Amino acid sequence: MAFFASVSVTLLVLTATFFLIPTAFAYGLKAVLCSVGWSLRNKTNARRELILSQVRAEEEQHQSKHSASLASASASSPEDDDWEKVDSTVPGVAGNGKPLGEDWEGIIGFFHPFCPLSHKTRSNAGGGGERVLWAAVKATQERWPKAVCAIYTGDHEVTKAAMLERVETRFNIKLHAPTVVLLYLSTRKYILSSMYPHFTLLGQSLGSLIVAFDAFNLLVPDIYIDTMGYAFTIALSKFLFPSVPTGAYVHYPTISTDMLSSLDDSTGIKGLNSGAGAGWKGVAKKKYWHIFASIYGWVGSKVDVVMTNSSWTSAHINSLWGPSRKRLEHKNATVVFPPTAVSELHSSIDVSSSSESTREPSIVYIAQFRPEKNHSLILRAFARFVNETRNNNNNNDKITASGSTPKLILIGSVRHSSPDETHIYHLRLLAHELHIRDQTTFLCDASWPTILSHLRTSSIGTNAMWSEHFGIGVVEYQAAGLISVVHDSGGPREDIVIDLGDGATGFRASTEEEFAAAFEAALALPEQERVAMRLRARKSALRFTEEEFARKWIEEVAKLVSQCRKK
Template sequence: MSSTWWVLWPRILNILLIICTSVFLGRWLVGSVGSATGWYLKRRASTRKRAILRRVKVEEEAFQRFSERSQRPAEDDDWEQIESYGAASAKNGGQAEDEWEGIVGFFHPFCNAGGGGERVLWAAIRATQKRWPKAVCVVYTGDHDSTKPAILERVQNRFNIRLHPPTVVFIYLSTRHYVLSTTYPHFTLLGQSLGSLVLAYDAFSLLVPDIFIDTMGYAFTLALCKFFFPTIPTGAYVHYPTISTDMLGSLDAEQGMGLNAGSGKGLKGALKRKYWQRFASLYSWVGGNVDVVMTNSSWTLGHIRSLWGPSRKKRQKTFDIEVVFPPVAVEELERAIEISESSEAKREPALLYVAQFRPEKNHALILRAFSLMLERDKDHRNIKLVLAGSVRNSEDATRVYDLRLLAHELKVKDHVEFLCDAPWSEILQRLRKSWVGVNAMWNEHFGIGVVEYQAAGLLSVVNDSGGPKSDIVVDHSGGPTGFHASTESEFAEGFQQALTMSSQDTLAMRRRARASARRFTEEAFAKAWLTQMGRLIELQSSTGRL
């Protein structure tokens, strides 16, 4: 066991002692012990809560004065339709819900990462602000190196999402390293889950919200919230189940099924299987504590219903688990990128892979497949592969360096371009010019980048699993919208097919892909989000302000 665990235990000792003592004394005391701790945390954070609300009021007044002086135009007129939808969905059209002004806590320790999960966070906050303008949206983050103006500016540049600054508050957590996978060389799932309890305790000791929502996948924090604050409604937007039957099945696979493919052999593999099975049981129990559950795809929905459904039913949770597809800039891409016979001449023979430089994105597979395609067909020597994504930390930077070395070893470095931390304007330009869009992650939970490919008219070649297979790259209007692949050879073949189709078939597929992508607009996300958010506010209003 690594030394990290011995550092971790003192930080979570208080939490474990509270839980274990209450269980030892009797199940009837569990609620009392948890509530007493919650009372202590609320009292401890009450001064900060009042200070935050005062600061929000001051910033709001200053913002309004600035707007009047600068004569700024009204923001986002196209949101009127969404706002009216949200108002109609409120319980009985109740005025209390319409004018709700509580604090919504969004647990997202890596809010400045710039990935698809962050787009969901910021789009959710924007929708909440527009629908309930008096609500305060608090983001629990560990991004100490970024100020509020810097984060909001990055949100606008990266996602073209403009937020109302006064009602966005950042609570900076000092224990984020406890949820990093690199902190736990062994028992990573358990380590990160226990680490998230430390992070959540840190969050609650700084500010207790009226509604608590996890938008990053730390389900254990929601159970801890219910233990401390039984009347606070909890919500989860699940991008990817922490454990799944597919993960267990991958232990017996040889390749193509993620980072743990084939690792179930021998004594070590058997122990790992037992460990994962026990963790799955614990994860299922945790999910039963969540009041409102959203998943980002039908693939995730199936797994979460299987894992959390029985536990939630036992706890008599009112609302069913539902899919809320992530928001994608489909409308913007349609306005910015033309799909026509004349626009075909402006495209280049380029493969574009937009994804964070994380190991599960499997950039190495694409590099090898690209090299294999070039070996098979010498006529494609003018093709370029563009790897575009955010670099979150030093580990990601090292990964990019290793990928550059791999491109050199495969003798394709002159055909490969790395585009790190590019702004949305640059990504948009690449989407406009590229021919093929690529996704290589096994069991990608959804695949926002793939929807962007389709909306931009790219021919998608994606992993034959997860959201890209089930929800996105599906037949539309009687024809395919892209290609599926699993192995290096299949990806190489998919690239070649996409590049050698007739001009008529290519244009037809581009148009089908764009039409299919309209299912994932920002407006569709906002409407679905407001319905779920309305349920949380309904629950909170029924128990009274805390």
């Protein structure tokens, strides 16, 4: 009897140890991290005060220049009764000179290690993440004019003045300079994919913790927002600074259920990892991805407010993060469509029956020259379309009533000294092998006027990426009046090329044959129907304006400001 009692006690102790030690370790680790966070906050307090004093000094200087310019304008036009004008470019100032937002004076830290801006490109050819960042800063300034927007960036070679000038040049977004602060990271290399040839997802995620710690060594913000998809940095922020509200704008999940399902795909159409789950290496990769997805799901529980760029992204984020966010106040992700240059394209390009004569039977594809954009599918589909057109004179007359030969124009940015250069070389070879070299044009790092010209004169805009998370380029096609022929997946299928009740706004396809057929159908539309579809698409694009983005962004960030006030 004593033996069994002893065994029972032993089992009880072992069971208690099994459960209590991890719990005790977790509490101990949490206490250590909070202590580190307290140390970081104290360490950066001096820099915080210096930043705030510099902001106040710049603000006073700005207001002094503004007052001087008003006085000068008044002196030069004394007869003008409306002499007391307010500069509309000053953020947060209404027509009556009063602030639009509340007087919240905290610091919002935007984690965006890569802010490269080229003077050349202003469209999706250079990526849409930067436009989201700067439009978010602009909206924040308008709502909370006394708040400081601190950008954690690794672009040491760019000064604040140069950065803001490029933002205005590229995106036509004019920011209020005094309340923008750039904090330069020295550890950005740890999130480069080239650092991790194997276990890239895990490597970059762990590397982001190093970069985030570097950021917090520079400044501990009052609100922390990740705008590039480094969710692990938010978990670190929560452990170091539990009282700091956190937000995330997710362009695409680090891992998604689509990625997991692609490993077992035998069709070859589900992205770069299609069918990669075969064999022992595939089984190992599948196990690794599932484990990472579980960790990623837990990380989602540390984000107070989640914004996503599309319904597709939102569905995946809610699927992966949802189970761990049930107890949070704002448990569901909110779709905040990224801002697109819809207004500029509307004012620059005419869409009407009279403008139809200026459009050629050209197909334009604006996307970075990267493998996942699947340019090869468009090349093969275009070759099939051209060959079928050549072999059928009646269809040729129907498709190209103007007598012009269909052309394919591929426009995109190329990351120099990278695999992109090899990739575009192989695409050129493919065009040659398909006998469409003379009808295919490659434009690398094209200027915005050049892009605008092709949007004005082309008939079709295409996109072939499987599960494109949103598709800013497709919105630009619609705003420019092009007929879209896009991959039947992701954001283009769920949010953009949809029927809003008054008819189709484009075509969707998945295979080479379907894309070729869609090209033919789009170019064969009677003129009246073709113009009607262009106008429907242009109207549909109004859902993705900068104004609509700003409205929804402010609604979500207001939740974080409210949490910040309560602490």
